[in-house]
Amino acid sequence: MIFFIVLSFILLITALALMMSYELREKTRFFLKSLAPRSKKQLMSARHFAQQMNHAASNEQTQTHWHLQQWWILIAGICLLSSIMLFAFTKAVAPTRVEAAYLKANDPQIYNLLNGDILSPPPPVEEALVEEAILAEQIAVNQTPTINSMPIPKTYDGEENDTSSHAYETVQIDRKWDKMHPSYKQRLLMVFKLMKERHGYEMVLLEGYRSPERQNRLSGNTATTLAKAYQSYHQFGLAADVAFKRNGKVVISERDPWAWKGYQLYGETAEQVGLTWGGRWTRIHDYGHTEFRMPGLRKNKESAERLIAEAQGQGLMANNIANP
Known part of the structure; x- marks a missing residue:
């Protein structure tokens, strides 16, 4: 489209210049007349070459005109390459279509739920905002045990025996989306979208994938988690911990009445798209x-490596399409 606009602009300028200048019209006329003899000669040469090429393509000329036959191979190669380039530059392929194709084949439930509207993850939350929220929560823990007689819920992570949601440890925490499996990532992104559109809550990802080394280290403190490596869905890219963003700041504390209400809405919304919410556990x-x-997941190292590789493979294919 841009090329067409530029070309039209150039043609318009040329036409106006010819209309306004007699000298330019005369020079153009003489130039075109001088080209006529040369054009006729070049046309004859091209015609003679085409006749040679046609003659060389016959079976009888295989031995004597093999060097001209190579031109047919070159022309065929150029046509093939041109068709590929034309297809690549004219067919619009969004990166999310890679993930959409995977979900359609492997997880039709979430694909139908999304109605083909594959969602893209937001950028990672700024680390400084998370650290500020952690500091604010630590101060609140030391100073304010209750707010309006609301119970102080403990913060945990993982399954019912996996307790490490807000361990307030930022070392080796993965806040990116690339290792989160498409079946879970698209469900979580839909929850993010619904929370924003329905309830006005902006969500942020605190931790998605968690390495087995980090899981084992956290399990050393029973107040943090009881789950060892490959016992938490985090190692499979099938779990995440989230918080909220309000007025440019991250809010992680359930002691905040606004955040407490948000977590309840978050749990209800997550369950609507088939996720298990930690706030419902007993x-x-x-x-x-x-x-x-x-369904059918075996919680071991092999399954974790397979699912993480699958998630990263989908992301890599999407990036290759977006940046050919």
Whole structure:
């Protein structure tokens, strides 16, 4: 479109210049007349070459005109390359179509739920905002045990025996989306969208994938988590911990009445798209945690590596399409 506009502009300028200048019209006329003999000669040469090419293509000329036959190979190659380039530059392929194709084949439930509207993840939350929220929560824990007689919910992470949601440890925390499996990531992104559109809550990802090394380190403190490596859905890219963003700041504390209401709405919305919410558990409560309990999943190292590789493979294909 831009090329067409520029070309039209150039043609318009040329036409106006010819209309306004007699000298320019005369020079153009003489130039075109001088081209006529040369054009006729070049046309004859091209015609002679075409006749040679046609003659060389016959079976009888295989041995004597093999060098001209190579031109047919070159022409065929150029036509093939041109068709590929034309297809690549004219066919609009969005990166999300890669993930859409995967979900359509492997997770038709979420694909139908999305109605083909594959969602793109937001940029990672700024680390400084998370650290500020952690500091504010630590001060609140030390100074204010209750707010309006509201119970102080403990913060946990993972399954009912996996307790580490807001361990307030930022080392090796992964706040990116690239290792989150499409079946879970699209469900979580839909929850983010619904929370924003329906309830006015902007969500942020605190932690998605968690390495087995980090999981084992956290499990050393029973007040943080009881789950060891590959016992949490975080190692499979099927779980995440989230918080809220209000007035440019991250809010992680359930002691904040606004955030407490948000976590309740978050849990209800997450369950509507097939996720398990930590706030519904009976033994422990983890209000910022959701997970997708994939049917038939065996919780071991092999399954974790397969699902993470699958998630990263989808992301890599999408990036290759977006940046050919």
